[in-house]
Amino acid sequence: MARFIIRRLGQMVFVMFAVSVLVFLIFNVIPNSDPAVRMAGRQASESTIQAINKEWGFDESLPQQYITTMEKVFTGDLQSYITQLPVNEEIIKGIPRTFSLAIGAALLWMFVAVCFGLYSAVKAGKFADRFLTIIALIGISMPVFWIGALMNHYLGFKLGWFPNGGYVEFTEDPVDWFYHLILPWTALAILFIGFYSRVLRSNVLDTINEDYVRTARAKGLSERQILLRHVLRNSMIPIITLWGLDFGAVLGGGAILTETVFDLQGVGQYAADSIGQLDVPPVLAVTLFAAFFIVALNAVVDITYAILDPRIRLQ
Amino acid sequence: MSTPEAATEPPRPAGDEHLLSVHDLRVSFATEDGLVTAVDGVSFDLAAGEVLAVVGESGSGKSVTAMTLMGLTRSPNSEFEGTAHYKGTELIGANEDDLRRVRGAEIAMIFQDPMTSLNPVLKIGGQIIEQIQEHEALPDQQARERAIELLDKVGIPRARDRLDSYPHEFSGGMRQRVMIALALSCDPSILIADEPTTALDVTIQAQILQRIRELRDETGAAVILVTHDLGVVADIADRIAVMYSGRIVEQGTLDEIFYDPQHPYTWGLLGSITRVDRPRPERLPAIAGLPPSLGNRPEGCHFRPRCPHEFAKCIEVPPLEARQDKRPAHLDRCWLSAQQKRELREVRPGEIGLEKKAGAIQ
Numbered sequence: 001m002a003r004f005i006i007r008r009l010g011q012m013v014f015v016m017f018a019v020s021v022l023v024f025l026i027f028n029v030i031p032n033s034d035p036a037v038r039m040a041g042r043q044a045s046e047s048t049i050q051a052i053n054k055e056w057g058f059d060e061s062l063p064q065q066y067i068t069t070m071e072k073v074f075t076g077d078l079q080s081y082i083t084q085l086p087v088n089e090e091i092i093k094g095i096p097r098t099f100s101l102a103i104g105a106a107l108l109w110m111f112v113a114v115c116f117g118l119y120s121a122v123k124a125g126k127f128a129d130r131f132l133t134i135i136a137l138i139g140i141s142m143p144v145f146w147i148g149a150l151m152n153h154y155l156g157f158k159l160g161w162f163p164n165g166g167y168v169e170f171t172e173d174p175v176d177w178f179y180h181l182i183l184p185w186t187a188l189a190i191l192f193i194g195f196y197s198r199v200l201r202s203n204v205l206d207t208i209n210e211d212y213v214r215t216a217r218a219k220g221l222s223e224r225q226i227l228l229r230h231v232l233r234n235s236m237i238p239i240i241t242l243w244g245l246d247f248g249a250v251l252g253g254g255a256i257l258t259e260t261v262f263d264l265q266g267v268g269q270y271a272a273d274s275i276g277q278l279d280v281p282p283v284l285a286v287t288l289f290a291a292f293f294i295v296a297l298n299a300v301v302d303i304t305y306a307i308l309d310p311r312i313r314l315q
Numbered sequence: 316m317s318t319p320e321a322a323t324e325p326p327r328p329a330g331d332e333h334l335l336s337v338h339d340l341r342v343s344f345a346t347e348d349g350l351v352t353a354v355d356g357v358s359f360d361l362a363a364g365e366v367l368a369v370v371g372e373s374g375s376g377k378s379v380t381a382m383t384l385m386g387l388t389r390s391p392n393s394e395f396e397g398t399a400h401y402k403g404t405e406l407i408g409a410n411e412d413d414l415r416r417v418r419g420a421e422i423a424m425i426f427q428d429p430m431t432s433l434n435p436v437l438k439i440g441g442q443i444i445e446q447i448q449e450h451e452a453l454p455d456q457q458a459r460e461r462a463i464e465l466l467d468k469v470g471i472p473r474a475r476d477r478l479d480s481y482p483h484e485f486s487g488g489m490r491q492r493v494m495i496a497l498a499l500s501c502d503p504s505i506l507i508a509d510e511p512t513t514a515l516d517v518t519i520q521a522q523i524l525q526r527i528r529e530l531r532d533e534t535g536a537a538v539i540l541v542t543h544d545l546g547v548v549a550d551i552a553d554r555i556a557v558m559y560s561g562r563i564v565e566q567g568t569l570d571e572i573f574y575d576p577q578h579p580y581t582w583g584l585l586g587s588i589t590r591v592d593r594p595r596p597e598r599l600p601a602i603a604g605l606p607p608s609l610g611n612r613p614e615g616c617h618f619r620p621r622c623p624h625e626f627a628k629c630i631e632v633p634p635l636e637a638r639q640d641k642r643p644a645h646l647d648r649c650w651l652s653a654q655q656k657r658e659l660r661e662v663r664p665g666e667i668g669l670e671k672k673a674g675a676i677q
Contacts, residue, residue, distance in 0.1 A: 210431065211426060211428060211431040211432045212431065212432055212433055212434040212435070214387060214426070214432070215426060215432045215433065215434070215494075215497075216434070217387060217418070218385055218387060218418055218419060218423070218424045218426075219418065219419040219445065219446040219449060219497070220415045220416065220417070220418035220419035220420055220446070220449050220450060221415075221419075221445065221446075221449055222415065223411075225445075225449075229437070229445070230434050230437075233436055234434070234435075234436060308436060309435065309436050310435075310436060310481045310483070311435055311436075311481070311483050
């Protein structure tokens with residue numbers, strides 16, 4: 001176990017280093033991304049730009065700029081080029097919002113997808129299965145910004161059943177927190193439910209034909225026990241992989257569209273705004289933040305594997 | 316088709332109540348090529364404590380017959396006809412709940428491949444206890460003790476410690492022992508063993524068969540042993556049913572089948588056994604041709620296209636009946652007279668009358 005954790009930490013450092021270099025390089029080759037020009041504003045004089053270059057160190061060599069920026073990441077001194085606000089404060093402000101969205105939606109989509117997928121597999125070929133298949137395909141096909149906007153417009157604005165976006169701190173009012181998050185959770189979960197339930201359905205159908213399921217039936221177990229004890233557990237592994245990756249991405253601010261449509265002002269929305277302004281420091285920081293969660297959740301997935309299937313050992 | 320077995324069945328001795336009585340069982344599956352009949356009118360009886368071996372090659376319907384008794388071939392694509400009476404319960408049409416009470420408790424099954432027949436993610440103890448508690452209201456601790464006892468009985472060393480092991484921590488032979496323990500956990504009256512030794516190496520085969528035999532003696536359970544290997548059968552069976560292409564072609568006691576085989580297919584099977592007490596043949600003897608595909612069986616006797624002794628009468632289906640006055644329980648499905656059979660089967664030593672027949676492959 002200790003070796004496993006050390007290896008994963010090493011992996012994490014490597015991934016974050018690679019990601020940071022890539023982000024840094026990409027923003028240096030994007031046309032029209034010279035930060036000094038953007039900071040100086042319209043019709044700035046050449047001398048103003050020069051002064052900014054000097055002050056922010058944009059005249060240094062690229063590796064030197066990278067090192068300075070990364071130093072600031074670790075000391076927490078990173079500043080946005082555009083708003084000049086400290087990046088770490090902005091991210092910390094966004095974390096509870098992003099986490100509220102991510103955790104709630106991830107639980108919701110996993111639970112519903114398992115129910116749908118299992119039911120669909122049990123009823124394979126029958127009406128219920130076909131119906132759920134169509135629902136799943138609709139869910140997969142609807143972009144989240146569109147379904148989110150529809151929900152906001154009809155359920156929020158027209159009918160007034162739900163608030164029109166925004167976020168309330170959990171510590172302030174838990175009920176209102178929940179109320180504000182129902183639509184974002186649903187909108188984000190719909191895509192994943194469609195996708196996961198399809199994957200689970202096909203896994204269950206594969207597992208049902210395994211010899212040990214026949215053994216379970218020959219023991220006289222009920223169909224319910226066979227499904228829950230013998231089939232589901234063996235069918236969960238691919239779903240757990242997907243879940244780890246997707247949950248990690250959403251925790252790391254990957255639900256950019258959902259956060260923006262519902263104006264949650266989480267980490268994802270911060271990233272989206274910063275990308276729009278070609279503002280390198282926040283983008284770099286959010287990317288590192290996301291990479292951390294993706295790698296960490298991957299480790300959690302591997303541990304879950306070992307629990308689900310004793311043949312897999314961590315090393 | 317008529318069911319001649321019923322009319323010609325030999326009278327049973329008084330008081331000999333059969334534990335299981337299968338009559339004219341037919342199992343068909345809907346496939347892309349249409350309806351395919353895997354089991355085509357199988358009838359047999361099983362007495363308490365008896366070991367019946369069902370022998371045949373792949374696709375002869377022997378496994379399907381065995382699994383059908385447990386209701387394991389049920390699916391939207393399968394159809395059943397005929398009856399299987401077990402202690403007054405009809406198994407073929409039984410509803411799922413009634414069948415569940417029989418499965419595992421009254422009739423238990425050991426499967427061919429011990430490597431895949433145990434759930435890889437559950438401890439073997441749990442898999443045994445689960446079955447015990449399904450059929451008997453035993454508290455956890457007692458069920459656990461029973462499981463340890465069972466593992467001990469099938470010859471697993473340090474049973475108490477191994478209860479918490481996973482299947483992948485056992486060898487193939489040990490896993491098959493676990494499967495046997497599982498099958499015996501509720502003291503069934505019938506143990507169906509579907510090729511229990513096929514996936515194991517030869518020394519382990521002998522041990523497993525020995526175990527099954529001993530357990531039969533201890534528990535008094537009847538055994539249906541499904542196998543393609545006549546060699547396996549010689550050690551353990553009381554009676555043998557030889558199946559070919561969905562039908563039983565010959566049925567009798569071990570001695571009757573081995574020393575007085577009536578059906579040319581049985582001759583071929585016996586002739587294909589390699590024997591250490593005979594001179595080594597240049598080639599291993601084999602029955603020429605291939606068994607017919609399920610969807611394309613010949614009319615009349617199914618063995619006709621491969622049989623060197625085919626004659627005009629073979630276009631009619633021979634009923635499974637006793638054809639020798641002195642042996643009322645030795646049944647076969649061959650139109651040849653007893654006299655002809657005696658002569659023809661001796662044509663070639665080592666091949667028991669089955670010469671290669673040109674163009675036999677259908």
